[in-house]
Amino acid sequence: MARKVTIEELRQMAEDARESIWAQAKEYGREPKIYLHWSAGHYETVFDDYHVNITGNGEIYVTGDLDEIKAHTWRRNTGAVGISLCCCYNATSADLGPEPPTAAQIEAMAQAIVAVADGLWLTIDEAHVLTHGEAADNEDGLWTHDSYGPKTTVERWDLEYLGTDESPKYNPWATDGSRGGDVLRGKANWYRNEE
Template identity: 35%
Template sequence: MPATIYLHWAATPYSWVRSGLYHTIISGDGTLHRLHAYSVDLPAHTWRRNSNAVALCCACMGGRPDPWSIPPTEPQLDALCREAAEIARGWGWHEADITIERVMTHAEAASNRDGRWLHDNYGPVIWGGSGERWDFLQLSKGGPPTGGDELRERIRRLMAGPGDHPESAPARLEFRRASAMSARGRELTVEIDEHGSSWALAADLLGLYEIPYAWEASRRRILIGSLDVVPSFRADQVQPSVGWPLFEITLQSGNAPVILRGILRENRGWCRVLEFAEEFGISVSYEPFTLLERRGG
């Protein structure tokens, strides 16, 4: 099946996050929770359409009895479209490639609106379906049934590039000074950002703790072969709003869960030191900030 991006809502509260179902879940405030590498297939997001597909999902529409009491928020829709545009760019797509055959809502997929008749129609009743799935049929209560068209148009505008849409390029996180800290009894070079957080080269941290890894430049990710890492899918994951290109550290097993995200500066991967320590089970002491040994590593 050709590569496809599917757009979902979860029928949940805004804060809902669960791994294993979608590649990325977007909270009500627009926070992205990157859960699984986009290169792996997840088995259960879009019936008979999970192969060679990426599933992006907004946590919303979980109101009872009225789903619209928890509607998609504008920050969610913006983050959804930006992430879809970023994936499309990474796959070498252009604006003209953002068609219903390549980017679909679950409502459209359920109704086979791309012309591929892969299953019975379980989409919206107005499209002849059973009404089981109607994700993004509308973007607001009482709105027109053109949600998919509206989202694709937003993605196309984003793909026109920052040159045409300066507002689509957030200001870059600033780094104030270089410093050094102790890590496992050795000196570790770090950079301090505008918020006071310490960042280090991912390669330095992985090498220091003898964690086997492989860098995949084409996918902007580091694959980890360690079997004793359990991602926490933390809520304060690095977001696109930092303004730098992002990379991810992903487990090289199963459904490739994302351990953490970092930034690319001068083609080198940097990650937050404390986040790295917490995800990889490294003991920490403060005053001064110091990395100790890895628990169980």
């Protein structure tokens, strides 16, 4: 059952789960990960596949404990936390559909990244915080599976772009910081430095 939480409650949940999540990740010879998603659903529909769901108005919901192994990122779920924006119903790489990411969701996701990363003692970089699209293309160098992301088969391309001025269009080869993951990590690091 989903329950609404504050950023501080989310940070505490991550702290409480730190030892367990690190132990899970170490079984696979790596550090914990945070994977960022969109649900491809509606603004108010929360899914149990993700630890954290952020609704259209930026409210944060959790579905269980953060060290629970959920089905959010293929072959990468152990020792990882999945955070999802509830949005992008009927999205395509050319159009984010009638329910694109909202400004409130994007800012809440950046703050949620900080809360979870702080609780788990993680650096906010592409080695630890990836969109599903980046993980699908093994951009962190793990190679736990054949690539299936925006640079290859485009089976998963969650958050490749956000539909904002900072991240206006689908371009998985962009190096100017306009990819969705770059924008979200940048915002998260800004929030972390403001604290």
